[in-house]
Amino acid sequence: MGTTRDTDVRTGDGTNSGTDGGTNSGTNSGTDNNPTTSGGSGTDGASVRDAGEFGDAGAQLSTAPRETTVPGSFGGARAPGAAGWLGWAGREALGWTRWIWRQLTSMRVALLLLFLLSLGAIPGSLIPQSGTDEMKVADFQERHTTLGPIYEKLGLFHVYSSAWFSAIYILLFVSLIGCIVPRTWQFVGQLRGRPPRAPRLLTRLPAYTTWRTGAAPEEVREEALKLLRQRRFRAHPAGDAVAAEKGYLREVGNLAFHIALIVMLTAFAWGQLFKSEGNKLIVEGDGFANTLMQYDDFKSGSLFDTDDLEPFSFVLKDFEGTYETTGPNRGTPRTYQATVDYSVGADGEEKKRTVKVNEPLEIDGSKVYLTAHGYAPVVTVRDGKGDVVYRQAVPLLPLDSNSTSTGVVKVMDGYRNAEGEKEQLGFQAFFLPAYGGDGTAVVSQFPALLNPVLNLEAYHGDLGVDAGLPQSVYQLEKRNLKEFRNAKGTQLRENLRPGETMQLPDGAGSITFEKEIKEWANFQVTRQPGSGWALAGALTAIFGLAASLFIQRRRVWVRAVTGPDGVTVVEMAGLGRSESARLPEELGVLAGHLYDVAPGAAESPDTPDTPDAQDTLDAPGSSETPTPEPPAAPAEGAETK
């Protein structure tokens, strides 16, 4: 039982001195290696505490920046005269610049900026954004005539590209860089240096153990050095003790994480500048070549160049969609895929691929996404003489989830009316892939082709396409068009089934809904350079973060000296950053191993035989030991094997 008592007695001592040192930690010897910390900055700061309580031993256990307090003045004494004033102003300006820089790169400001960033991101999730939905923004502005303009001024319709949001994250990143650079240097310095020497009183450290051994002090130190090095500590003998440190990877991980954040943002910004995104609707059987002219619409970043478009082309062979036929989600798509033949370069070899919603076709830096789909019924228009003047698959736009679709047929040239005059024809088309039957509403009941019906309204006259103004291919400009009327004098409008023909009145010709119904698919072709870097950054960030959070940086000291009675006293102590749960456990294991080579000595009769340490601590007479009752529960990590 001797060793145990020994321990407790020492603890009692340590507690005593701990009281004296712990209370005024800020003003302890530690302040000299922490010159920026003045006494008033709060005693609970990690750096203050680490440095303050344990002196050098606790210094630089991390590279976290130190908090600074606002000084009264940097200028110091002002010498008389203009030169004196100038010197003072210079010192003052430099001092303040440095102070502001230090503030910007302090943890406190980083914290503040992180908060601002999350606060700033909120409005964009609640207010419609023009980047995602232009229509909703317009709608919002219409409904809120007072709020609308205010929001507009504040950039709330495009929060994530607004000046103030950018300001927050740019400041954060300046802060980040300003933080990483000095921290990296500091860390390199720590790697070059050696773990600090053992503090005088090891008993005051968070984990401590001691025993008396018959082995010589030098021998113990040597064994300790060997043991610690074996366990991958950086260890060196310093005076009567061995100093060791481990867990530098924590800092490496932390720095890697913050650097990876910078890499990610840079890659993201790069991608925004050079990206391009275009849409193209293709009917089965048709093809597409990747040039600017071929796109239906096209957006690009400010530094995009048309030469950046990869040369490739593809043909849509087939589109296939199947849908849920039963259940509450009847009609939701189950498969949804386009088969394409594509080739790269001017005369590349043709390859077959299916493109699905989650599986874009990747060609070099471009990705081809399947984004929408619809029907393109084939119609044939004949003139009065029966000659075919138009035969085409007409892509129609779906209006609802059951593919009720609408669009127009525009016969622009080649048509002559019954009098033989040149004229243009226009048809407003409604298409129902699954018509409910006569008497039901004119909406499709299901997205697949169960009972297709094409409803057509016929017009003739001038389509207005020659006026030079751009016109939607899905709408009729009816200003110069006249309706065809039937015998009863109402507008000519019929439901056609596949194969059926609608006759235009007075020998004006006919329009046939062919049996063949094609489908179309919309493809979005995007190019976003830098996404590889962003991904690499993201992965580094995760691993860096894991290292930073799971690895403990800790120090261990082993002191072996000859005691007053000639027996060697071994003391071991460990110190980590605040959340060190496994430290006592690890120290225990190390002590166990060292104990094996330097086993306990027989109890010396000189050792003051305290009956029970606890009694000592609580002894009413000893007002010097104001220690609360030691907890009965073992400390965390106490469940040692």
Added chain:
Amino acid sequence: MTLAAAPDLAGATQLAAATNENLANLSNTLIYSAMAVYTLAFFAYIAEWLLGSRSKVGRTAAALTAGDDAKDAKGSKGAPAVTVQNAGGTAVLERPEVVTRAVAGARDVPDGPGAHGGDEQGDLYGRIAVSLTALAFLIAFGGVLARALSVQRAPWGNMYEFNITFSTVAVGVYLSLLAMKKNVRWMGLFLTTTVLLDLGLAVTVLYTASDQLVPALHSYWLYIHVSTAIFCGAVFYVGAVGTILYLFKDSYENKLVSGGRPGRFATSVLERLPSSASLDKFSYRVNAAVFPLWTFTIIAGAIWAGDAWGRYWGWDPKETWSFITWVVYAGYLHARATAGWKGRKAAYIALIAFACWLFNYYGVNIFVSGKHSYADVG
């Protein structure tokens, strides 16, 4: 596509639908049964607390007031206490022992004895409660599994499924921590209460008949992204429970230190919980441990969005709130390394972060429409 194919397809799916219906019903039955068993567990925990309160508790008060007197005498902050523990090895008598000390300035208070308060009968009920919780967990797990089989996909297609999976995972985390011999039994009552609320909400308000996913959700990234998201949420939740209890316990300790007399109920409950320092550490560890996984979840989501929608990041409401949650948790971790922000302030940040997570989970699905709004509500 041919016209004839569709009716055939309809017939086949109808047949499959019938078996799925059975599985879905089984799943519902299991979820209801799990709720019943959780309710029993809930009562057992209550019994543990009630019986336990009769025994003597009051270590915190003892430790703090004892230290307090001494402090008054000395006019200083009081010295940290010591804990003695065995160093590795069984030969207790021979091995050196490791002494741990709290860092100076930190309040050193022993952990409470747990809900049973040292009472044997209370402890018995506590054990029964844990066993019932484990049983309920298994049943709920079966329910989630049956649901997954009935829809032939991962059970994360709508809010009902999110909810049943979420609570099951949260309980799973709790049971795993128990199995790892962590001191978390004190959490049982708080956890079962909220799990019952969560499941109740799921079966009443959020219930959605089983069905398939829209194609945008057919991707293995879905499995990765959504499963880690739910897991992170469950762990964050466990952390948040720790944080809330930390705040209560911390005020309790503060009150004792400043000479106040907390109410009897507060004393009875809080004395049995671990010390504020332990609770704080617990919630920090839990939050810090999943934070990298949460980071990964967001990145996996971005990759999935890149494949599904042609852009990695589009500030969709769901993406935005995941980002906000992430930034606030990062703020929490920073706060703990910043002077003057440790302790209560950091705890508030952790709670805000969890509130963001909750809003992302419920609020965004219900109030905000975006690309992620496939997750039907009822």
